[in-house]
Amino acid sequence: GENVEQHPSTLSVQEGDSAVIKCTYSDSASNYFPWYKQELGKRPQLIIDIRSNVGEKKDQRIAVTLNKTAKHFSLHITETQPEDSAVYFCAAPRSGGGADGLTFGKGTHLIIQP
Amino acid sequence: EAGVTQFPSHSVIEKGQTVTLRCDPISGHDNLYWYRRVMGKEIKFLLHFVKESKQDESGMPNNRFLAERTGGTYSTLKVQPAELEDSGVYFCASSPTAGLAHEQYFGPGTRLTVT
Numbered sequence: 001g002e003n004v005e006q007h008p009s010t011l012s013v014q015e016g017d018s019a020v021i022k023c024t025y026s027d028s029a030s031n032y033f034p035w036y037k038q039e040l041g042k043r044p045q046l047i048i049d050i051r052s053n054v055g056e057k058k059d060q061r062i063a064v065t066l067n068k069t070a071k072h073f074s075l076h077i078t079e080t081q082p083e084d085s086a087v088y089f090c091a092a093p094r095s096g097g098g099a100d101g102l103t104f105g106k107g108t109h110l111i112i113q114p
Numbered sequence: 115e116a117g118v119t120q121f122p123s124h125s126v127i128e129k130g131q132t133v134t135l136r137c138d139p140i141s142g143h144d145n146l147y148w149y150r151r152v153m154g155k156e157i158k159f160l161l162h163f164v165k166e167s168k169q170d171e172s173g174m175p176n177n178r179f180l181a182e183r184t185g186g187t188y189s190t191l192k193v194q195p196a197e198l199e200d201s202g203v204y205f206c207a208s209s210p211t212a213g214l215a216h217e218q219y220f221g222p223g224t225r226l227t228v229t
Contacts (some may be wrong), residue, residue: 022200031215035132043118043220043222043223046217051215072155087159088154093215094159094170099209099216100162100169101147101159101161101162101173102147102218104156104158107156
């Protein structure tokens with residue numbers, strides 16, 4: 001089965017600076033990599049995802065990069081704002097690219113310092 | 115459209131009691147998943163339904179957990195008897211397309227506390 005490692009567990013950045021969260025995965029057949037944001041007491045929500053046929057995807061201040069050879073993908077948040085404070089989870093399919101459920105990383109608690 | 119809903123939002127029970135959690139997925143979504151987050155750790159997969167069929171229940175911790183999805187609509191997750199280590203937040207998620215990795219829409223979760 002898939003194994004996902006996520007670093008760091010906690011990340012504190014000054015408002016306006018950039019934040020980068022990194023994940024590695026073990027199954028070379030995996031082809032779908034979502035990132036979820038969970039604010040305190042709320043449900044996890046998808047903020048961006050990438051499929052293995054592209055190396056980078058951007059959506060305003062958020063971007064995800066994928067290196068299939070090295071089996072790692074990263075979340076980049078630029079010009080961080082207080083509302084970016086949350087726990088962020090990376091994930092990969094439990095088996096290849098199917099809809100069999102997700103394996104999540106342990107989460108990164110992002111703290112935006114004013 | 116209405117999102118994934120879960121009931122109850124909170125449940126506090128004593129060790130040895132039974133609790134049933136309910137999930138209503140987004141209408142028309144074939145895939146329904148149960149996950150659990152224990153003590154601030156990672157979100158862990160419990161099981162996956164495609165319509166009314168259990169596709170994969172390899173994440174279920176033990177036979178004290180029973181999930182059903184009668185008629186392929188809502189799902190229930192019963193814990194009987196509950197143990198202290200069952201405490202955590204139980205999330206349900208759904209996605210529309212069988213056989214294809216797709217965004218999973220999460221419910222708000224049920225926070226289960228076993229005392």
